[in-house]
Amino acid sequence: MxxxxxxxAGKGTRMKSDTPKVLHQIFSKPLLGYVxxxxxxxxxxxxxxxxHHAEEVTKFVEKHYNNxxxxxxxxxxxxxxxxxxxxxxxxxxxxxxxxxxxxxxxxTEKTLKEFIEYHNKNNSxxxxxxxxxxxPANYGRIIRESDNTxxxxxxxxxxTPEQKLVKEVNAGIYCLNWAKVKPAFSQLTSNNAQxxxxxxxxxAWGKKNDLKVNAYILENSDEIYGINSRQNLAAATRIINERxxxxxxxxxxxxxxxxxxxxxxxxEIGSDTTVFPATYIEGKxxxxxxxxxxxxxxxxxxxxxxxxxxxxxxxxxxxxKINHNTNAGHLSYIGDAELGSNVNIGAGTITANYDxxxxxxxxxxxxxxxxxxxxxxxxxxxxxxxxxNIGAGSVITKNITEWALALTRAPLRVxxxxxxx
Ligand code: UD1
Ligand code: CA
Numbered sequence: 001m002x003x004x005x006x007x008x009a010g011k012g013t014r015m016k017s018d019t020p021k022v023l024h025q026i027f028s029k030p031l032l033g034y035v036x037x038x039x040x041x042x043x044x045x046x047x048x049x050x051x052h053h054a055e056e057v058t059k060f061v062e063k064h065y066n067n068x069x070x071x072x073x074x075x076x077x078x079x080x081x082x083x084x085x086x087x088x089x090x091x092x093x094x095x096x097x098x099x100x101x102x103x104x105x106x107x108t109e110k111t112l113k114e115f116i117e118y119h120n121k122n123n124s125x126x127x128x129x130x131x132x133x134x135x136p137a138n139y140g141r142i143i144r145e146s147d148n149t150x151x152x153x154x155x156x157x158x159x160t161p162e163q164k165l166v167k168e169v170n171a172g173i174y175c176l177n178w179a180k181v182k183p184a185f186s187q188l189t190s191n192n193a194q195x196x197x198x199x200x201x202x203x204a205w206g207k208k209n210d211l212k213v214n215a216y217i218l219e220n221s222d223e224i225y226g227i228n229s230r231q232n233l234a235a236a237t238r239i240i241n242e243r244x245x246x247x248x249x250x251x252x253x254x255x256x257x258x259x260x261x262x263x264x265x266x267x268e269i270g271s272d273t274t275v276f277p278a279t280y281i282e283g284k285x286x287x288x289x290x291x292x293x294x295x296x297x298x299x300x301x302x303x304x305x306x307x308x309x310x311x312x313x314x315x316x317x318x319x320x321k322i323n324h325n326t327n328a329g330h331l332s333y334i335g336d337a338e339l340g341s342n343v344n345i346g347a348g349t350i351t352a353n354y355d356x357x358x359x360x361x362x363x364x365x366x367x368x369x370x371x372x373x374x375x376x377x378x379x380x381x382x383x384x385x386x387x388x389n390i391g392a393g394s395v396i397t398k399n400i401t402e403w404a405l406a407l408t409r410a411p412l413r414v415x416x417x418x419x420x421x
Contacts, residue, residue: 001095002116003178004043006035007082007199008102009051009073014228020053021227022102023060026237027264028282028301031227032057034105034240034265036065042112043098047089049073049082078196079172084185090178097181099174099199103227106239107173111223118216119175125211126181128153128203129171131221138228139169140200142215150213153200157193168217170200171224180211240265248275256295267299270307288324306341323368336361336380340368346392348375367402 012021022032032048039046046068050057058070073085083099090097098116100107119127128150130142140153141163153170154163184205188197206213218224227233244265245258252271255261263269263281270289275281279294283301287293292310300318305311309322312329320337328334328345336353339345349372351364362380366372370384373392378384383399384406390396391407400406 001093002043003086003090003093003095003097004039004046005083005086005097005099006032006039006046006048006068006102007079007099007172008032008057009049009054009076009082010103011052011076012103012228015230015233020057023053023056024227024233026105026233026240027262027266029264029266030060031105032060032102033064035100035102035107036061036068038107038109038112039098039100040065040067041109042116043067045069047071047086048102049085051076051082078190078194079199080185080188080197080201083199084188084197087182087185090182094179095177097176097178099172099176101172101226104172104224105227106223106225106236107171108223111218111220112173115173115216115218116175119214122214123212124175124214125177126202126206126213127175128213128215129173129218129224130168130215131171131218131224132167133169133221134167136164136167136169139226140172141166142168142170144168150203150215151207152204153198155192155194155198155200168215171218172226173224174199174202176202181206184209237262261294264301276313300335334364337364337366339366340370340386342369344371346372346374346376350377352377352379373407 008022015021023030036046048061048068048070050070051073054072061068061070071085073082115129138156140155141159143151143154143163145151181202184202188201190197192198203213222239225236227236241262244263245255245261248269249255253269254274257277260277261275261279264283266284267281269287272289273287273291276294278296281299285299285301285303287305288307290308291305296313297311298316302319303317305322306324308325310327310329311317314331315328317334320334322339323341325341326339326343330347332345332349333351335351337351343366353361364378364380365383367384367386369387371389373390375393376390377395379397382396385400385402387403388400389405391409394408396406
């Protein structure tokens with residue numbers, strides 16, 4: 001049995017934000033969500049250590065992850081102190097614990113599995129993940145003995161000039177045989193530059209107590225990139241996006257311009273779909289085969305699009321289910337909607353889904369073969385029956401039956417020679 005401990009109590013001072021660091025988002029998913037998603041198939045239970053803005057972080061965890069618990073750490077006395085908070089919850093636990101940081105969202109499930117396999121194969125009691133960084137600044141350095149075995153981890157702020165030259169850094173991810181390493185957490189001290197109880201000190205503790213301590217060196221150092229600043233957040237977003245675009249292209253999706261296209265990890269796209277430039281797709285979505293998306297489309301999550309659809313330029317879609325062969329080519333907003341197959345949405349169509357007085361959002365339902373004329377406002381809740389046509393420029397405020405023509409339009413007035421007079 002494996003338990004996960006995710007450190008998420010720190011303030012994240014360098015973000016200069018009122019939002020706790022681990023709730024900063026990449027494609028509208030908090031950093032902590034990435035970490036929890038990556039451990040959910042590995043650990044049967046996760047403990048998230050919360051402190052700074054604990055209520056907000058707890059709310060997020062409770063809403064989205066039912067096998068995760070939050071554990072409060074107040075005050076926050078360092079990463080070692082943070083892990084010690086789970087001791088009462090794992091009193092008689094005899095399995096493995098993997099420790100991760102809530103601010104390291106790029107780690108993958110595949111790497112974590114390899115990491116644990118390495119730990120097991122080497123009969124380790126304690127394994128730390130490391131990697132080589134050309135620019136190791138701000139990370140803890142892995143210090144080795146002359147025979148290359150691990151000695152300890154030294155934080156940047158405590159490092160000597162020679163230690164600062166070491167390029168092997170601590171990823172902040174650990175696997176431990178809990179029963180063996182648990183005593184360390186009552187023995188850590190805070191004699192260091194930051195006056196904190198460092199989790200990193202468990203390496204030296206393990207050595208001193210004759211445990212088998214190893215490092216797993218990760219080749220793809222991108223994965224352990226930690227988010228400490230807004231610059232880091234932007235760089236991580238770019239990495240997650242590149243990964244996604246590459247995997248989509250490998251699976252038969254055309255991305256016309258990868259430098260201007262943004263697609264969240266949680267978006268599935270079928271083969272032979274083309275995504276045109278300047279398109280932004282966030283949240284969880286499923287797009288079928290042979291679709292054309294963009295240029296300049298914005299999909300905001302909970303969007304399901306079947307095969308052979310077209311979502312064109314300046315079209316925003318959220319919480320919508322769109323059946324096959326349906327087109328919304330230009331300048332439209334489709335939110336909280338259900339569109340049948342063979343529907344055509346004319347340019348400038350808006351689903352007016354939100355009543356700002358009652359703050360209620362309502363749904364628009366368009367049955368198969370509906371044709372909506374340009375510049376129509378569909379005031380939800382509203383349902384348009386199968387095959388019905390709506391004339392251009394209409395404001396539709398009630399349900400319309402099938403195969404009808406509906407339009408609201410002031411009569412056209414033409415005053416002959418008015419300009420000349
Ligand atoms: C930490 C490691 C460093 C490693 C780096 C990798 C320590 C002492 N240092 O440094 O060796 O290279 O991560 O990214 O462990 N947190 C708590 N409670 C606390 C303090 C921190 O939960 O009292 C959480 C933070 O919210 C964060 C994580 O622990 O998610 C790491 O803390 P942070 O301050 O970012 O440590 P680093 O300086 O990055
Ligand atoms: Ca960090």
